[in-house]
Amino acid sequence: MTHIVIRVVNIFFNHCVTCYTEEGAIDSSIRDISKATGLSIATISRYINDSGYVSSESAEVIKKAIKELDYVPNENARAVFKNSSNLIGIVVSSLSNPFFAEMTMHLEEKAQERGYGVILFTTNDDIDKEREAIRLLKGYRVKGIITTRTQLKSEMSKLKTPIVSFETEVNDKIITVAADNFKGGQLALKHLLERGCKKILHIRGPKSFEAAELRYLGFKDEAKRQNVNFDIVQFDSDFHVAYNLEENIGDKDITEYDGIFVFNDIAAVLILRYLLKRGVNIPKETKVIGFDNSYIGGLSYPSLTTIEQSVDGIASKCINLLLDLVEGKNIKEKRFYDPVKLIQREST
């Protein structure tokens, strides 16, 4: 009797696995195929999962029904079966910054090319929103996470899910991809000197923004090497500079400088606007250079000279490294710096 019971249980167990984990008993579509074809759910399941014998006649009938009923396999069931979804999570600070908007688009495209869907979270640099995003991504058992400007280094360090961090260095083990921001700062200083600037200003990003700090350090390093001085105006925010530009600049007269390096393009375009409004001739009287090469610099007049960080190159690197980790590859190198280059336009 024991033998019989075990056999029955086994049959039932296989059925459970089939209909619960591969399709879900409550999934109407596999039932629809069963109804339409008159074949058993078990047979259809064997066909769909390629997990056992199905006669060629039945296979033909099922194939036709799948097409007619427009049946799509349940990804969630697959995810449960494998304890991992076909999704990757992207946690991005804001899509109001055109660089991040373009980067998100590239990440999504490249993930899809490699067969992964993307769950998106925007945090607006709010630490609680980031925490909630991470909690939900765990719940969805995403295959991997691409994070930008994380403020949760210790939580990130504890996650078992593969992570690639854009810009922020989380710890020694988590891969970081970033543009070579330090080099970019150096290029900016060199360019202003080549263009003959004597009185130089740097609009420095918020100190919490690590990439902007590296741009500043590179700029400073090159200035030291070239034995030139520069002044600094410190900005306390990144995306919403628009709303407090006057407050950030204070009573400093930035129109008296003949060369200005701004920590990113969106702030640089605002500086252009500020100077033009005060009658400064750009580039004749003042030269302005930004950082990013987001599309916004090509729309302004004069168009913006900038240091390009390749959004396409960075997005590819992030996705490829993440999926290599997902597939179990051991990647020794943990820091990847994407090359930057000067894009000269009308503002210098």
Place this chain on the structure above:
Amino acid sequence: MTHIVIRVVNIFFNHCVTCYTEEGAIDSSIRDISKATGLSIATISRYINDSGYVSSESAEVIKKAIKELDYVPNENARAVFKNSSNLIGIVVSSLSNPFFAEMTMHLEEKAQERGYGVILFTTNDDIDKEREAIRLLKGYRVKGIITTRTQLKSEMSKLKTPIVSFETEVNDKIITVAADNFKGGQLALKHLLERGCKKILHIRGPKSFEAAELRYLGFKDEAKRQNVNFDIVQFDSDFHVAYNLEENIGDKDITEYDGIFVFNDIAAVLILRYLLKRGVNIPKETKVIGFDNSYIGGLSYPSLTTIEQSVDGIASKCINLLLDLVEGKNIKEKRFYDPVKLIQREST
């Protein structure tokens, strides 16, 4: 014996349901809790799913282990059990358009506020990419879909998943949310007349872009009512106007107009640039008005007068209507037009 077999099968079945659909047998975390507490998977499952008796001592022990092990329930398993995930799909044409970038961000925020995650697809207005997005969203059994500028009206009509369409009218049954584009076109014409314009040009969007067509029709309607004429330059693309502005304008001399209404902000900023580069004084010689009120119009110099469509209002409407549909509400009205308003800045 039959009785015994059925009983055994029942026990086994319950176990399958528990561990496969609620947690997944291969899910290590529920096992980790079992190991850490010395309690059975069944007990832990009852606690997590609130599906049966657990002694208060055991409950306390499990609660502590969940916290220590940082256990998060498997959303995919829940999705299989309910045959629907806690995800909604967003299919957006491009994040390079700042309006869509901001809208995507608002949609994601509002979805999260109501407890839903977002799977993002960008299509770049490519019909094959849109088709693939829909196929994958079906696979993920998303709760609902927000689509923008769909080119797959007949496929959309066949979907059983609730849909809210932004801008494009799919059919009589699917809800469309859009700004009142026709009214916006009327406002633009009125404004140019109020500002004293006599020789008026409309930069018309690609005809496939329904919202832009409505803006044109509203502009034309008001012009007829006011008995004024205007010329048209037809643009054949939306986002990538930057790359073929000269080609679109051709040998037409647009500097001779004193009032220009452009179908969206990004194209309007490019027109500003084009005119400024040719020495036109804006707004003195030529007044320019765009459409959207995306942040880009606030960055340019002169800043752009525009017709605002409220991204926040539209995103709220889309999410609220979609989740009402998801929750089974019957919504009789199928067309929702969000009010527009004039935002006057420096360009008029």
